[in-house]
Amino acid sequence: MAGTKTNAGRFFEDYAVGQTIHHAVPRTVKGGERALYHALYPARHALYSSDQFARSCGMPFSPMDDLITFHIVFGKTVPDVSLNAVANLGYAQGRWLAPVWPGDTLRSVSEVIGVKQNSNGKTGVVYVRTAGYNQDDTKVLEYVRWVMVRKRDINAPAPAEVVPNLPKALSLGQLHIPDDLDFTNYDFTLAGEPHRWGDYEIGEKIDHVDGVTVEEAEHMMATRLWQNTAKVHFDTSARPDGSRLIYGGHVISMARALSFNGLANAQMIVGLNGGAHANPCLSGDTIRAWSEVLDKADTSAPGVGAIRLRLVATKGGDPFKLKGEDGKYLPDVLLDLDYWALMPK
Template sequence: MKTNPGRFFEDYSVGQVIRHAVPRTLSGGERALYHALYPARGALYSSDDFARSCGLPQGPLDDLIVFHTVFGKSVPDISLNAVANLGYAEGRFLKPVYPGDTLCSSSEVIGLKQNSNGKSGVVYVRTTGTNQHGEPVLEYVRWVMVRKRDLDAPAPETSVPELAEAVAPGDLIVPEGLRFDEYDTELAGEPYRLGDYALGEVIEHVDGVTVEEAEHMLATRLWQNTAKVHFDATHREDGKRLIYGGHVISLARALSFNGLANAQMIVAINGGAHANPCFSGMTVRAWSEVLDKAETAVPGVGAIRLRLVASAGRGTELRGADGKYAPDVLLDLDYWALIPA
């Protein structure tokens, strides 16, 4: 048989390194389509002139284009037979990606845990994306629930990795040449700098986007994500296509422009959870909470740590009285972004 059914839970072992197929050269086409799919308006990614005024050679590709591309490479090997992608940790953006760069990715299995039902298990991987020069541009940990092929296959020894709660400010990478000493807040869209935000402040981002079936499938194909749950309506008992969690991340990040227009570059993903599934017809709204602020080694460039929450409802409720995520919460993402100090 020459076709590839994908890996199942019993096919993984701790320490296994998987080199993912099909390098991808990115261009301005990915940027244009990204901005068509999401209401993204970040000035640094929209204008080469604005990027040059901030010390970069041209506008880099949106950070989440890089994330989705590297992630998509890993899907056929990691999550083709997934029940759900569960979370992220220790993510760092290491180098900007520009049109014309070619990305590859590889993953190392760093943990395994079979579920008590014996039908599936959780696979922990550390994925690294590299450019055409072999330079790492992104690394992150994710964990995904994967079906078993053989329910009688023995459970592996449980090995759950210890993961940092957050990337330390000193480990954030400021792109070479980036500066904000001539930053034009009027062109960027808002006047607010790092000092204008207070710890614990909650920003409700006002706008909403209703998810359409065709758009989420187009987006998922754009990132070459082949997970069956996103396309095959017969793959779930309810007959629904599950929206790719990264689609929700990009929607929420784009919606956060209203109130966080100057949080320009994502430099770390501290943690994340897809709290509840998202399906076509849901309207996604977003709010952010300021968790921390820090200086970087570059004068004038600050870092802001944000909790970004996507919800299918209104308001800013994160958890119920039982401590569980509220039923409307779709995404809980903790990240660092660079912002003018």
């Protein structure tokens, strides 16, 4: 007798606006996550590398990397949101609301805020707002993402279309600056570069120079680390071309780590204004990155400025080129990410 205890995941017609999904399984994060993260990516930002450096910046010790928090909270949602995804399409309204410390336990909750069936009738786009909480029920992260999901039955009627109105950027008042963060005694020598907040100009572009070729084993190890179970990252039969699609978060972390060369003092990501995975990334691609300064803002924290950056990951081509004359992303562009970071003044 065939069993019915396994879960094939949700399909497009299983989502409805207003639905709340409590995701399994909570995850306690410790130094192992940090060690693996720094092994997978060339991550070198000092605040996430040194307890002593973090204490000089007013923090009790070094918090977990901001993108570790993102990946863990995101990974919890995959079995319920994107197990049957064709692709993760974009992000908006992301806010890091509290530091995550070694020993914290994270869980995720999502609310469906939009649905839109595609014209082909075979897939649809689902919009969710996800929040990550620690063991004290403190919200540590929230963000919106939208994902293209297959339909179980192509003859199922299309739902009423609801597309959320998402502002293009967070305001300075929406950004959370950790309590006691203080960059007045910031050590630029130990951080690796002398460039302060005031040294960057709006419109300035930075080529981060270095590149990393992505290998099959490492991107699957990273995706398993975050307990992301999306089939397209592991199962070659899940995509028509027989390739494994590299988790978009892997590209984000790689590009952020590469941005150290030129932005070593952009220490903390505190806001995610928007993001798009412009083209698929596959094993063998060499990821490179460049950034553009979009905006700057002063903050009330001592010695701390906020800088808004566009981070672009590519797999070749000329730096600083993003879209063609038709307004579409160039084929070599992998990621277009718009975020706020904190930097010493």
